[in-house]
Every structure is written in structure tokens, then in C-alpha cells.
Amino acid sequence: MAQNPRIRIDPASGVSVVRQIADSLRVLLVEGQLVPGTALPSVRRLATELGVHFNTAAEAYRQMAAEGWLDLKHGRRAVVVPRVVPAVRNGAWTEDFRNRLRGMVAQMRSRGISAASIATELRAMAKVVKKS
Amino acid sequence: MRLVLCAVYIFIGALVFAIPNMTRRELLFAVPVPPDFRESGAGRNAISTFRATIAAAVLAGVCALLLSPARLLGATMVAVWIAIFLTGGISFYWQNRRLAPAAVQYTRPREAELTVAPEELPRFAWLAAGPFVILAAAARWLYLNWDRIPARFPTHWGPSGQPDHWVERTTKAVYGPLFFGAELCAWFMIMALAGWFGSRRSRSRSVMLGGMMAAEYLVGLLFALIAVQPLLGIPIWVIALAPMAILIPLVVVLINKMSESGTPLDPTPNECWKGAIIYYNPNDAALFVEKRDGMGYTLNFANSWSWVLLLGLALVIASAPFVVK
Numbered sequence: 001m002a003q004n005p006r007i008r009i010d011p012a013s014g015v016s017v018v019r020q021i022a023d024s025l026r027v028l029l030v031e032g033q034l035v036p037g038t039a040l041p042s043v044r045r046l047a048t049e050l051g052v053h054f055n056t057a058a059e060a061y062r063q064m065a066a067e068g069w070l071d072l073k074h075g076r077r078a079v080v081v082p083r084v085v086p087a088v089r090n091g092a093w094t095e096d097f098r099n100r101l102r103g104m105v106a107q108m109r110s111r112g113i114s115a116a117s118i119a120t121e122l123r124a125m126a127k128v129v130k131k132s
Numbered sequence: 133m134r135l136v137l138c139a140v141y142i143f144i145g146a147l148v149f150a151i152p153n154m155t156r157r158e159l160l161f162a163v164p165v166p167p168d169f170r171e172s173g174a175g176r177n178a179i180s181t182f183r184a185t186i187a188a189a190v191l192a193g194v195c196a197l198l199l200s201p202a203r204l205l206g207a208t209m210v211a212v213w214i215a216i217f218l219t220g221g222i223s224f225y226w227q228n229r230r231l232a233p234a235a236v237q238y239t240r241p242r243e244a245e246l247t248v249a250p251e252e253l254p255r256f257a258w259l260a261a262g263p264f265v266i267l268a269a270a271a272r273w274l275y276l277n278w279d280r281i282p283a284r285f286p287t288h289w290g291p292s293g294q295p296d297h298w299v300e301r302t303t304k305a306v307y308g309p310l311f312f313g314a315e316l317c318a319w320f321m322i323m324a325l326a327g328w329f330g331s332r333r334s335r336s337r338s339v340m341l342g343g344m345m346a347a348e349y350l351v352g353l354l355f356a357l358i359a360v361q362p363l364l365g366i367p368i369w370v371i372a373l374a375p376m377a378i379l380i381p382l383v384v385v386l387i388n389k390m391s392e393s394g395t396p397l398d399p400t401p402n403e404c405w406k407g408a409i410i411y412y413n414p415n416d417a418a419l420f421v422e423k424r425d426g427m428g429y430t431l432n433f434a435n436s437w438s439w440v441l442l443l444g445l446a447l448v449i450a451s452a453p454f455v456v457k
Contacts, residue, residue, distance in 0.1 A: 004247040011399075012239040028246070039248045047417035049244035049332055051400070054417050077248060 005033040009050055017052050021060035029069050029080065031128065040070070040078040133293035134205075136369045138194050141212060143376060145190030147383065148220040152179045154387055154426045158397045161227040162408035162424040163235045174234060178227045189219035206290060224425070228408040238399040245333070253328060254338050260324060260345050263317040263352025267310045270356040274306055277363055281306060285362035287457070293368055299457050306359070308456035313355025315448045315455070320348035326441060327429055330419025332398065339389040340420070340429045343382065350378045387427050398422040 007024035009017055028034045040046070040061070047057040061078050064070045071081045108118055152160060157167040160175060161182070169175045193212035200208035274281065286295030287305070299305040324344035331337055357371050400421055404413035409425045414434040423430045431438035 004245045004249075006243050006245050008241050008243045010239075010241040034246065038246075040246055041244070041248055044417060045251075046244055048330070048419075050242045051332070051398075051416050051418065053415045056415070057417070 007050075009052075011051070017050070017056050018059045018063065021046075021050070021052075021057065022063045025060065025064050026067075026069070029064075029083075034080050036080050036082040038080040040080070042077060133369065134197060136293075136372060137209060138197055140372065140376075141190060141193055141197070141216065143380075145186060145193075145216060148216065149183055149186050149190075151220075151224065151426060152182065154383075155424070156397055158238065159424050161224055161231055162405065163228055163231040164238055164397070164402060164424070165231065165234055166236060169234065174231070178231055182223050182227050185219060185223040186216075189216050202292065205292060225408055235402055237402050238397055240396060240399045242399075251329060251333075253325075254341065257328075257341065257345075260321050260348060263348050264314060266349075266352045266356050267314050267317070267359075270359050271307060271310050274310075274359065274363065278306075281363050289368045301362075302457065304455075305457040306362075309355045309359040312448075312452055312455045313352055313359075315451060316351045316355070317348050319444055319448050320344055320351060322444065323441060324348070326437070327420045330435075330437065331421065331429060332418055334395045334398075336389075336395050336422065339386060342389070343386050343428060346378065346382045350375055350382070353378070400424075 005028045007021060007028070009020040009024070011017065013020065025034070025040075034040075041049075043054055043057045043061065047054045050057065061070060061072060065072045065078070068083045069080060070078045072078050105118055109115065152170075155162075157170065158164055160170060161178060165175070170179070193216055196208050197205075197212055281301050283301050284298050285301065285305075286297065287299050288295065288297035290296040321344075324341050327344060328337060328341050331340070354371070354375055357366060357374055360366070361368075361371065398421055400411065400416070401413065404411055404416070405424060406412055409423075409430070410433055411421050411424075411430055412433045413421075416432055416434070418432055419435045419437050420429040421432055422428075431441065433439075
């Protein structure tokens with residue numbers, strides 16, 4: 001039986017929990033592990049499992065709804081909806097993307113992770129991105 | 133009767149004595165410590181000091197009980213109870229404070245499965261109806277044998293084991309204990325369900341559910357025995373010791389099952405544990421979390437539903453004078 005997708009947060013990471021939940025959901029949505037029509041767990045269940053406040057989980061859902069990924073109707077579960085991909089001018093995004101990536105690579109290297117390991121990970125990730 | 137009381141006190145003392153063994157290796161006196169801390173000088177010293185204090189309290193209590201004059205036996209019995217529990221609580225808290233500087237904060241990423249599948253209770257959960265069946269069967273049996281119930285029967289026994297309070301055979305006097313037992317069983321059942329649906333998914337959650345249901349059976353059987361006592365003339369010491377027959381295996385099985393579950397320690401923040409045993413974390417949506425002072429679960433007192441559950445228990449207890457004669 002296929003396993004349900006999971007999200008993971010690290011309370012000790014220093015990154016806000018709302019952002020961690022939203023980022024994890026976005027990864028699953030972009031990679032197609034969560035497809036339109038999929039219902040997500042209730043705010044209560046998600047918050048209980050992650051050991052966070054209800055409002056934290058609710059805020060993460062609201063952020064994803066604001067980005068157009070989720071439909072949040074009062075009294076109903078959050079449901080993944082088809083999202084219209086916004087048009088982006090070619091090249092306008094690359095500088096921002098490169099900067100973020102460089103920042104993340106620098107962060108990993110400062111933790112002692114070798115450049116070769118990071119490069120291997122990036123190549124593996126590039127394969128996943130091409131497929132999606 | 134004195135010997136029975138002494139046996140009960142020694143049993144309770146043995147349970148308190150074993151408290152350091154009733155937790156995970158990462159916890160000692162509710163303080164999160166490295167798993168090998170128990171073998172260190174500080175760990176061994178804390179355990180032996182705690183045990184010596186408990187052993188002294190139980191020994192003093194047993195001596196007081198055996199030497200007490202008959203007219204003071206009741207007061208001595210109550211005093212020994214209070215002394216053992218106070219000594220246990222104070223000694224536990226004392227060791228908790230001593231070990232606090234050695235505390236480590238366990239941090240672990242948390243995961244959530246994105247599923248909306250209903251949280252199904254384990255198959256054995258239907259057994260929660262059992263205590264109500266037992267109480268109902270006792271009520272039916274009393275009803276069918278109403279004429280055999282003595283017109284006046286004892287409802288309270290002194291420390292010597294002799295009855296010191298009697299009541300007339302009335303509906304309230306006969307069925308009251310069963311009704312009160314049903315109230316308590318209902319409360320335990322609600323606690324068990326709240327514990328299942330209000331805690332994080334883990335293997336130890338089933339053990340907690342089983343433990344709560346066993347407690348429900350204990351209460352159901354005890355009140356059924358109390359209710360049929362006038363009809364069967366069950367010796368009071370049997371009723372006093374009957375809970376032990378369930379409690380001893382229950383404690384042993386719970387400890388084994390919890391240890392076997394192999395789930396890692398729930399990394400609740402250290403600063404949210406007040407007085408070593410009370411969990412208060414407004415930023416945690418869980419209603420029940422894993423205990424630090426023993427095996428099992430405890431309430432998150434920052435969750436308002438925990439107060440509703442406690443209010444329920446208070447109401448059940450407050451109803452006793454109206455239900456039981």
C-alpha cells in the first residue's frame with residue numbers, strides 16, 4: 001500500500017514553524033505528491049501531530065490558500081485545488097533563485113557538508129525537477 | 133485486619149519504590165537525562181536516596197500500624213496513608229530538583245502524515261463496554277434476588293474489619309454503588325477515548341487506551357463486588373485486596389508494553405513541565421502527552437478540554453452523596 005505523504009518540521013531549526021509547514025506542503029504540491037482534490041488533515045490533527053498551536057497550522061494552510069494551492073471553506077477540510085501557474089518573464093526570476101540557492105549552499109558548507117555531497121544532491125534534485 | 137492493611141501498605145510502598153524503573157531510560161525523576169545517566173554516580177545516588185526514604189517511610193508506617201492501640205487504629209491508618217504518599221511525592225520532587233542541572237533538552241523533528249483517513253480505534257476498544265455489562269448483570273442479579281438481601285446490611289467497616297455503619301434495604305442503598313460505579317466507568321471510558329483522539333499517533337497510544345480500559349474494569353468489578361456484598365457476605369478483606377489482583381498485572385504489563393513499543397521520547401519542551409509532573413504548553417495542540425514521571429500519558433493543562441475532563445471527575449465525585457447511601 002502506498003504511503004501517505006508526510007511533512008516534517010524541526011522545532012530546533014530556527015526557521016518559523018509556519019514557514020516550515022508551508023514549505024513542506026509546497027514541496028509535496030510541486031512534486032505532485034499532493035494532487036488536486038486531495039483533502040488534507042484537519043488543523044486540529046495536523047497541529048496535534050506536529051506539537052504546535054492550532055493557529056500555527058491554520059496560518060500555514062491560509063498561506064498556501066493565498067498562494068492558490070488550497071481551498072479553505074469554513075467547516076470543511078482543506079482541499080488541494082488546481083492552480084493556475086502565474087506567467088513569469090524569462091530571466092526575471094533567475095537572480096533571486098541563484099541568490100537563494102547560493103545562500104543555502106553556503107549554509108550547508110558552513111555546517112561542514114562537503115561541496116561534492118551538495119553537488120550530488122543538486123544533480124539528483126535537478127532530475128526530479130525535470131520529471132515534474 | 134492489621135496484617136491485611138500492612139500488606140496493602142507494603143504493596144503501595146513497593147510500587148513507589150519501583151518508580152525509577154517505571155520510566156524510560158532517558159528520564160529519571162521526570163528529568164530528561166542521557167540514557168546512560170542512571171549508571172553514573174549522580175544517577176545511582178538519586179535512586180538510592182529516593183528508595184531509602186520510601187523504605188524508611190513504609191517501615192515506620194507498618195510499625196505504627198502494628199503497635200497502634202486499637203482505639204487509634206483508624207487515625208493511624210489514615211496518617212500512614214498520608215505519610216507514605218507525602219514522603220513519595222516530596223522525595224520524588226527533591227530528586228527532580230537535584231537532577232535538574234543535569235537535564236538535557238531532547239529535540240527531534242516531528243512528522244505528520246497527510247491523511248484524512250478516520251482514526252480507527254483498535255479492535256479491542258469494544259471491550260470498554262464490558263464493565264457496564266458487569267454492573268448491569270450485578271443489578272439484574274440483585275433485582276432477581278431482592279428478597280434474599282438482608283433488610284439491614286453494613287456499608288462501612290472500621291480498621292479492625294468490623295462493620296460500623298448499616299443501612300436499610302432500599303433501592304438507593306442496593307443499587308447506589310452500581311450507579312456510582314457506572315458513572316466512574318463512563319468517566320474512564322471518556323478519558324480513554326479523549327486520550328486516543330487527543331494525542332499524537334504512536335504505538336504507545338494503544339497501550340494507554342488498554343491501560344485506561346483496564347482501570348475501567350477495575351472500577352466496574354470493585355463496585356459490582358461492593359453491590360453484591362450484602363447478598364453474598366463477601367469478606368471485606370477480599371474486596372479490599374481484589375483491586376490488587378488487577379492492579380499488579382496491569383502495572384507489570386503496562387511497563388513491559390510501553391518499553392516494547394520502542395517509540396522515541398516525545399520531545400516536549402522542558403520548560404513546559406511544572407513541578408515535574410504538570411504539562412502546560414499553550415503552543416501544543418495535544419490534549420494528552422507522554423508522562424515524564426512514569427509510564428503513560430498525562431493531560432496538557434493548557435488545553436481547555438483537560439479542565440472539562442477534570443470537571444467531569446469532580447462532578448462524578450460530588451454526585452456520590454446523592455447516589456450512594
